[in-house]
Amino acid sequence: MIEGRSRVIIENVQPRIDDGRYPIKRVIGESVNVSADIFTDGHDSLSAAVLYKKPNGVEWQEISMNAISNDIWKAQFIIEEIGEYRYTVCAWVNRFITWQLDLKKRFEAGQDLSVQFQIGADLIEGISKRANPNHTATLLEVMKILRGKAENEAKLNLALSEKTSALVFLYPDKRFASTYDREFLVTVERAKALFSTWYERFPRSCSSKEGKYGTFTDCIKILPEIARMGFDIWYLPPIHPIGKTNRKGKNNAPKAASDDIGSPWAIGSAEGGHKSIHFQLGTMKDFQEFLAKAKYHNIEIALDIAFQCSPDHTYVKEHPEWFRWRPDGTVQHAENPPKKYEDIIPLNFECENWEELWKELKDVVLFWARHGVRIFRIDNPHTKPFRFWEWIIRECRQEYSDLIFLSEAFTRPKVMYKLAKVGFTQSYTYFTWRNTKPEFTEYITHLLTTEVREFFRPNFWPNTPDIFPEHLQYGKRPAYMMRLLLAATLSSNYGIYGPPFELCVSEAVTGKEEYLNSEKYELKYWDWDRDGNLKDFIARVNKIRRENEALQTTWNLRFYEVDNEYLIFYGKANRDFSNIILVVVNLDPAHTQSGWVKVPIQEFGIPADQPYLVHELLSDDKYIWHGEKNFVELNPHVSPAHIFLVRKRMKRETDFDYFL
């Protein structure tokens, strides 16, 4: 039989992903806000606590929960260490508090309290037996007074005093405590999991000389400029040997010319596969030199993990059982009928020898981790089994706890969320295709206010080598600036594919969201400093992100009102509101738009009758604002946005200095 005296019910513990099957995600400094429905029969008072255990912790830490309303209890704990936290909820009947509350009511109703004081004394006697010796005496003294001849009011005051309550609080009677029957996990990752600034660029297009195949040595040369632009991750498309069989020509032509260089995603040739480097880029030694130099510039190198092969990959001969073979004896290439990708053959995750396949793929990740890579952008994870990802991410993290995995899945929402649940650190999103204020507001509100926020960290990309959205094709420089600014201020994780981005490239395949003459299929030379480039603008935006804590998380975003449908207005603040950023963006890349924003001065603690200073960080202009409603006007050809730093407290003396 169960313990029938455990009378407290704990239900609906939140956060709880899929009944507790998956962990929530955090970085150090973030909080976990736990809530639960907690109640019991009768009218007894309860106490409840969140129990949590640090990574490698032995003992449970306890945080008291507070009853909010409608039997909902809440508490919060702050994450302090990387690794895996556990949490659950515990609650118990608190007879002493029940007695205190009843005593007060009885007193107010003028009832005889003599027996009640004796009951209280008995309770305290029981508590004293559990107490630390240096508290025992105090408790026994309370007991004696309650049993003694003192006036009722003196006894009452003693019984209800903060001192008595605080002492009793230390020794709860948990004999019949209920503990929720499941423990929940928190995966805590390093800071970059939440705040990262990605730059994607093909290393082979990094040569300073037109027509020359770029090398890691060329990459080293441009590191200072990438650092100046404020990026802290440089993600390289695959760097492995490229297959020749069925190689695609320029602009995805079915047949390559003899001098076509092929898509780097057609991985593997006789020279090697996923653990090798394409010879034209350099050697492993060159690559490691590049990693070291990048580190010097505070840039981490992210590699692309594309678990697929060219028909020339060594796996095909060594492990024919890892692929699907057709009745005509040919290997099955990648396809999504009627589309064909003949230069790529997928791995068959349903093969008999799947365990060996999984182990080899894990070995690929660990190979690069051993060589110093800690960030991986996973290509098309939604075409490989979810269980495989859950396994490989967990296994690899056991060896390298600082690994970051970005999920490149542009597909249906439940699929994207599942990949995040099984362990991906960050995820590409639908940001790329959201354009209007309602679209942004609805999508981002969904990401921020549903349980999705607990496990899905968005990474906003205005473009990728595969996606050249129409608004960039037609919107030109103002659109590029606007999209960068939205990505960089809406989401603490964002990235761009350059140099097409900062050079505001506009040549597209007609009617498609694809770059014309894409460097996926050919060598490109980029005139990186050409007129109209956005490098300084990007550097400025990224500097603002680095210098303002409010922009270093996504979860603090709030949308605010502005009376123009082309303007979007939102804000972010750090925990103590010492850093408040307001952003207003003109979503119309063609016309000047103006309107009245409604600043949530109450939320920010700004008195309605006092002026406050907003410092526009892009232009370095300053404005004095008053009250909620303030006017803004944005000409997209000058700047598509304002980023305001709100200075809450203006003192007459220092204001003057500030304006100098």
Place this chain on the structure above:
Amino acid sequence: MIEGRSRVIIENVQPRIDDGRYPIKRVIGESVNVSADIFTDGHDSLSAAVLYKKPNGVEWQEISMNAISNDIWKAQFIIEEIGEYRYTVCAWVNRFITWQLDLKKRFEAGQDLSVQFQIGADLIEGISKRANPNHTATLLEVMKILRGKAENEAKLNLALSEKTSALVFLYPDKRFASTYDREFLVTVERAKALFSTWYERFPRSCSSKEGKYGTFTDCIKILPEIARMGFDIWYLPPIHPIGKTNRKGKNNAPKAASDDIGSPWAIGSAEGGHKSIHFQLGTMKDFQEFLAKAKYHNIEIALDIAFQCSPDHTYVKEHPEWFRWRPDGTVQHAENPPKKYEDIIPLNFECENWEELWKELKDVVLFWARHGVRIFRIDNPHTKPFRFWEWIIRECRQEYSDLIFLSEAFTRPKVMYKLAKVGFTQSYTYFTWRNTKPEFTEYITHLLTTEVREFFRPNFWPNTPDIFPEHLQYGKRPAYMMRLLLAATLSSNYGIYGPPFELCVSEAVTGKEEYLNSEKYELKYWDWDRDGNLKDFIARVNKIRRENEALQTTWNLRFYEVDNEYLIFYGKANRDFSNIILVVVNLDPAHTQSGWVKVPIQEFGIPADQPYLVHELLSDDKYIWHGEKNFVELNPHVSPAHIFLVRKRMKRETDFDYFL
């Protein structure tokens, strides 16, 4: 290692109460609508099925699920037996359907299909090995044709034919099927769990002679009239010996006069406790005679289970350890400070000897079940542990599967819902205090459209001996009629406390929701046939409930528009819309109200341009309505409501007859 080739993900199976900890509830004929999020990696087609097992069933039944949208799949099964059903979800990659769909796309794109037909032939060869021998030949013939020299179009038509698809459907390849890792339960109860009409009446007030203590023999005499009024359950307040110590006097006076008869909820005296009958009511033989006579009138007798004692209960001496004792040596009486209930002492469910206490209380229920009682109204279940209820209901149902338990908990929502989750068949609700159209709509919509509907069966009571709501005190006869009609048509389970209800009693304790001179504390003589009584009205409403299947469930209720805030308009239909009831109620007991109702003719399948007949079942009037908007007017002093039976199909010939 897990089976890595099980690639299909099943998430968010619904209905699922508290992660599957509690069963959902049904009666025979109701459906279980199961949904789940189901998807896999890549672009493979899936198949999915709900698996369910009947009570005592050995084999799983399988119902194919359909993909709706956004990776949500659905299927439904109908409940056919009383007992405990189980259900879960299973899904697998369907390579044959993937092949069929791709084949079609390849054909439309004009691609070479020769290898594809071979792949399909191989698939069918594999399927033929799993097939029933009398299907093997057909499958092998399809295989041969696909491998043979027929025209592409002939092969394509064969491959995609309904016949081929239907045959292949029978032999799915479930080697790597995923099955949800939890099975869910359905508690199936008898029909009365969902459709019941309760009448509460004190047996001691059933004498036909004023001042005489009513007996079971008196009760027998009024059974025909209770049956005529249309009730199928007569619930008796406790029938056990009543304690004398601290007995309450009339109107809850702290001291009883010598001739005061006491509250029947002060259970137990030297003459016996919960298994005894108060001597003035009759003997056990009389009681069983009464049960038998009630059965003859299709009335079931429900007993009150109040697990509490008078200080004179035999338990107090025999099991002092089941009670709380105060330091002054007295037993702790019931209280909710500062309120005291000195005639009642609660059981201490936290006592050392709690297991023996549980067993004794179970024995009380089983005692009455052995004597033929199958329905229990449980008094204040929210003051006893939830785990106790979960245990006792399960244990008692194992011996008597037809037991019905009504939870009398008027308390916070989560507590009420928890009692329903742990096993109570029906529950009292907040209906008693809902008055305005928004209040009714919001509350009932919550009960009907959230997961609450899966486990919480509402039972609507306009009054009880403990609750005499203000709208009845002041609203007089029109209010009584209105509340009865709302209860009886909104909820398929409802009840009244009579005769105060049908006699439209209006004497209340000033400023309280309590009856003046309540029969809880004194003998009452009711002039049951006095002028203005509602017995015929009640009989009519209950007859309408019995004759219209649409009113025999609660879950089919829909609110519709009417352009007057004092009018509420709603409807119910049975599964095939052969019985459609529309109800419009005037919520204002003082004034005539009129308005235009908006009939959902499209939902009902009524053409917009055809008249239809509505038969008003209270008055027997008939109206011809046209289209959506129709006019109604209700004078509360005549009738507070219309109950319309909608006759969809009017044929000119029969209409005429109908009006005769």
